Amino acid sequence: DQQVKQNSPSLSVQEGRISILNCDYTNSMFDYFLWYKKYPAEGPTFLISISSIKDKNEDGRFTVFLNKSAKHLSLHIVPSQPGDSAVYFCAARKTGGGNKLTFGTGTQLKVEL
Amino acid sequence: EAGVVQSPRYKIIEKKQPVAFWCNPISGHNTLYWYLQNLGQGPELLIRYENEEAVDDSQLPKDRFSAERLKGVDSTLKIQPAELGDSAVYLCxxxxVAGANNEQFFGPGTRLTVL
Incomplete structure (x- = not known):
């Protein structure tokens, strides 16, 4: 039962353009969402998060949007840079879950020159 | 500040052999997690410790997997005996603390190959 889904295994964009990575979830108890970025041979690193009481959170070039009614969130990267090429994981957590994260399967982003 | 340290980084063993992974968390971090990441998948929680207590081990296959965090600092995850399907990356x-919006910091992982 995949509670967090990233339906696009890969995405390719040109440098300077916008990258949009999508994530869907099924468990309505999730109330906090995170994006992690992972380079090869490294562990995931935290990128940005959003609480379910918000619909947008912005940090520099990265913005996360949350649509609770659709159980959908997206990560926007503007402008995309070659160093953004990595695997991006969406993760979700629920209150009382002890900080347990449920991850999606990841999206491989490639930013081309 | 040092990040989460894991060793070994890579391990190749034959099936039915035992294997152990070690993790040293960031200094002062009370909560420690072990995750399993299969190829093409996201990390899945195996066990969570708060200090030396395993507070969530519901996803740990207890017939062959065990873990300990004796002094509430570093931790060891063991598999005995290993099976072919255990080939994966084990992340710490x-x-x-848990129960709050505290960021989890990941180590680089141990890539296990079982032949």
Whole structure:
């Protein structure tokens, strides 16, 4: 039962353009969402998060949007840079879950020159 | 500040052999997590410790997997005996405390190959 889904295994964009990575979830108890970025041979690193009481959170070039009614969130990267090429994981957590994260399967982003 | 340290980084063993992974969390982090990441999948939680207590081990296959965090600092995850399907990356993470919006910091992982 995949509670967090990233339906696009890969995405390719040109440098300077916008990258949009999508994530869907099924468990309505999730109330906090995170994006992690992972380079090869490294562990995931935290990128940005959003609480379910918000619909947008912005940090520099990265913005996360949350649509609770659709159980959908997206990560926007503007402008995309070659160093953004990595695997991006969406993760979700629920209150009382002890900080347990449920991850999606990841999206491989490639930013081309 | 040092991040989460894991060793070994890579391990190749034959099936039915035992294997152990070690993790040293970030200093001061009370909560430690072990995750399993299969190829093409996201990390899945195996066990979570708060200090030396395993507070969530519901996803740990207890017939062959065991873990310990004796002094509430570093931790060891063991598989005995290993099976072919155990080939994966084993990630360790730590955070200040659980139950709050505290970021989990991940180590680089141990890539296990079972032949």
């Amino acid at each position: 993470a730590s955070s200040l």
